[in-house]
Amino acid sequence: MGLLGPHPRPGDPPRLPYSHPETRSVTIKAHNATALSSSASASGPASGASRRFLPEVQGLRAVAVGLVLVYHVDHDLLPGGYIGVDVFFVISGFLITSLLLREAREHGRVSLSRFYARRIRRILPAASVVLAVTGVAAFWLLPAPRLAEIAKELAASAFYVENLLLADQSVDYLSAETAASPVQHFWSLAVEEQFYLLWPLLFAGWAMLGLRSDQRLGRRRVVLAAAGTVLVASLVCSVVMTAADPQPAYFLPQTRMWELAAGGVLAVVLTRYGIGAVWARWALAWAGLAAIGWAAWTYSGQTPFPGIAAAVPVLGAAAVIAAGEHHPRYSAYGLLSSAPARFGGDISYALYLWHWPVIVFALSLRESDELPLLSGVAVVIASVLLAWGTKVAVEDPVRRHGLLRSGRAAAAFAVTAALVVGLIGAAQFARYEWLRSVEFDPVVHVGPAALGTSDPFGSTDEQIYPSPVAANEDLPDVYDECQASPRLTTLQKCVYGPDEAETTVAVTGDSHAAQWVPALRKIAEEQGWRLHIYAKSSCAFTLTTIELNGKGYDECAEWNKTVMEELTTDVKPDVVFTSSSVGADAADSATESESKLDIATGMSRLWGPLEDAGSQVVAIRDTPRTGERVPECVSRHSRESPECMTATADAFSEQDPQLIAAANDEDAEVIDLSDEFCIGDTCPPVIGNVLVYRDSNHLTATYAELLAPQLRATAADALEQL
Structure with missing residues (x-):
């Protein structure tokens, strides 16, 4: 059963929802009677703004965390x-x-220091634990090559910039095969x-406008206009960003804050307006749950997200x-306010924190x-137990005993937690540096x-090099100098060798062409060639539009046309x-065989003009x-472990478009x-x-x-003509 699910970037990290830990039981203290008079008359006693406890919201949290658990199992x-x-x-x-x-209503102001102290108190204790x-467990449970990346992500998570790191990695082709980090959530x-x-x-600015009763309506309009903006x-x-570049858009705050603002606007509106009819609240609540369920069922990793789909x-x-509180038979409120749903809401934050690692x-x-x-069920049970233990041992004591209430104590805890x-x-990084030091x-x-x-x-007595x-750092120089990213369409190339060279050689293709550059550069240096490199990530050298992240890779086709024009x-x-x-894979092909044939046809359409211009085309079979x-x-x-061997029959595809072309x-x-690469019927690491x-x-x-x-020896026939 697949657990990682669809990724929004190469090496796509998984789509993970977040359970807000505002309180164990969702409670909003009542406003003073004057402030609530208009709200109560509009929405009745069921208004979310006028109730101290909102069990339906607590249950909604359980629904959301349930979605992500099923999704990841x-x-x-x-x-x-992932829409959780x-x-x-x-x-x-x-x-x-x-x-x-x-x-703002009760005190006439908003204390930013008290706000952030409250955030630290609610968020950091469980998150820090x-x-x-997770960081300590990673030493023993994860392979050593992951240590450097996990060390980086631990720091990013501790300082709450993990989303920016993942957005940056999502456009980094070299991160495409990076394993999921236990803290990327x-x-x-x-x-x-x-x-x-x-x-x-x-x-804070809204509260400063004044609290005279005759200004109350105007002030509400001001804050509503600001929040709506x-x-x-x-x-x-x-x-816009999801349509243009969905991978980083998934993680960036500017593409996500409207979702938080939507909840904020709703809170402002409910202080003035509400839904009085019980049947309307009944229908609205079920419609809301149906919308959530429909999105969870019909969306997939191919859905452009967030964007308008969110x-x-x-x-x-x-x-x-x-919809708030309503008590007709078979109401969504009754379901969401049930004891199991409230328990799920109680542990939802801790459950979110634990389930992914x-x-x-x-x-x-x-x-x-x-x-x-069975393993998936065991993971869910273990996550629930850890979440419940964290609530009991960490979250509840912090709330009950009034810990971290002062701004100074909260700030000290935040600094200490980040340092730890x-x-x-x-x-982890020190261990990584020690393990990578092989000459x-x-x-x-x-x-x-x-x-x-x-x-x-x-x-086996010698170290592997x-x-x-450090294997992911053992890269051709082109990645530092001229490997074109997927979105780049303007020509970017590397040129090596003397200007006066009698022989000129070019290299074209994707990263599987770029990986041959170290060998070709060595040959070029020995032979005195002028070597031109045109490499673009995920871009096969074909005129056929290939697929990237579920849609047509138009930038690749445009790149190849530009390369062809320069070469010819x-x-x-x-x-x-x-x-x-x-x-x-070809973007519009129905089957794999058809896809490979279409790509091969597109390759032939590029090779022909090159040959007509006097170039010898040499295709290197894929590795x-x-x-x-x-x-x-x-x-x-170990180097000879059967677990790390690949059967020769499985390692190579007979449907290599280059062989077909x-x-x-x-x-x-x-x-x-x-x-x-292979010895008999196996290919060793x-x-x-x-x-x-x-x-x-x-x-x-x-x-x-x-x-x-x-x-050089294998290409002798082609090179003899030079």
């Missing part, structure tokens, strides 16, 4: 369960705004805290809250991206030269080396796909170095004491460079 059962985050944002905005309104325990807490740097200022501006930003769960949550650790121990049914988590992260020795680290010897894997923990009219290389991942994060497997087991192009050459892969399908730069002699 098996996202096929509830593919849109939107429900929680609305609840949070409503509760916080209601408290700000009450404080979970971060600290703190992104939604970060969004809230960033929102609450701004939101209280509206009400935030809502509309953020919604527009969300729609309006469905946001309006659904707002409808449930606005428990899932990540369970997946790591199983060395899988999925959990079977930071020290744990620093310890390259050309006598020991021979790579493919060991193939055919009695010890092809290398001696690069170290598995300006550079005119003697040889064009090209390679692409067999994992690419093995292991289906395993190889560095993590090697760090957990070359079969129909008698002038194109094909380089097949399959024998340099380490050859000649050198780690072959930096993830599941990309070569380390070291192993690629050591393949230069084999690459």
Whole structure:
């Protein structure tokens, strides 16, 4: 059963909702009688603004956290369960705004220091415990290659900027295969805290306008207009950014704050207006739950989100809250205010904090991206028990004993908690640095030269280079200099070698072409070539529009046309080396076979003009796909462990579009170095004491460079013509 679900960016982190910990039981203190007189007459005794306890909101929190649990246990059962985050944002905005309104009315001002002290008291104790325990557990339960990234995310989570880190990583192609972090779910807490740097200022200014009764209506309009402006501006930003670049848009505060503002606007409106008819409240509450359920059932990882799609769960949550208390038979209020629902709401914050690290650790121990049914049930039970224990041992004592009530105590706790988590992260990073410190020795680290010897894997007495923990850093130089990101369409290239070189060579394709640059640069230096590199992430060298993140990758097609124009009219290389991942799919093809054939056809349409312009096209067969994060497997087991081996039959695809295109192009050459990766019927992770892969399908730069002699020998026929 798939637990990670759809990701909104390469290496997409999972969509995780956030349960707001405003109180264990959702309570809003009553306003003074004068302030509530108009509200009570409009909405009756069921108004959310006039009741001290809102059990239906507590139950709504249970619904939202239930959505995410089902989603993460098996996202096929509830593919849109990630919309729980939107429900929680609305609840949070409503509760916080209601408290700000009450404080402004009762005290004539809004104390920012008291507001932030309250936030620290409600948020940090449980969050700090979970971060600290998770950081320590990661030492023992997660593979060493993850330590550096987890250390970074621990710090980002402790300082509530995890969402900004994930937004940045979402546009980083190199993070595409990064395993899920056990603390990445703190992104939604970060969004809230960033929102609450701004939101209280509206009400602090509103309270300063004065409290004379004849000004009350005007002041309400002012704060409603200000809150509405935030809502509309953020919604527009969300729609525009989600359409343009959905991966980072998923995490950014400017695309999410309208959801919190929607709850805030609702709180302001309910101080003046309400729904008097019981039947209308009954219908509105069920309609709200239906909207939430419909979105959870019909949305998926392919739904552009947040954008306008988030309006469905946001309006659904707002409808449930606005309906308030009503007691007809079979009411949504009766369901949400039941004892089980209230218990779910009581532990929802702690349950949100715990469930994701428990899932990540369970997946790591199983060395899988999925959990079977019984394991999924065990994860849920463990998460609930941890959440209940945290509520009893951490959250309740802080509330009952009046801890962290002063601004000074709250600030001291916040600093201390951040330092503790930071020290744990620093310890992880120190261990990572120690494990990665392996020096390259050309006598020991021979790579493919060991193939055919009695010890092809290398001696277990020698260290592997690069170290598995540093494999993701063993990259071709093009990633620092000229690897084009997916959204880039303007030409970006690297050029190596002397201007006066007699031979010009070009390299085109995606990251599976870029991985050959270390070997080709070595050959070019030996031969005195001028080498031009045109590499674009996830962009196969074809005129066929391929798919990226569920939609047509138009930037790739435009890039390839630009590259072609330069190659045929300006550079005119003697040889064009090209390679692409067999994992690419055509955007409009019905089947996999049709997809590969369409991509091959698009390749032929590029190769023909190159050959007509005098260039020799040399296609390099794609490298093995292991289906395993190889560095993590090697760090957990050993270089010769069967768990880290890949069957040769599974490692290569016969539907490589380049092979299909070359079969129909008698002038194109094909380089097949399959024998340099596999020994008999298996492809090992380490050859000649050198780690072959930096993830599941990309070569380390070291192993690629050591393949230069084999690459040159295999390409001899094409190179003889130079």
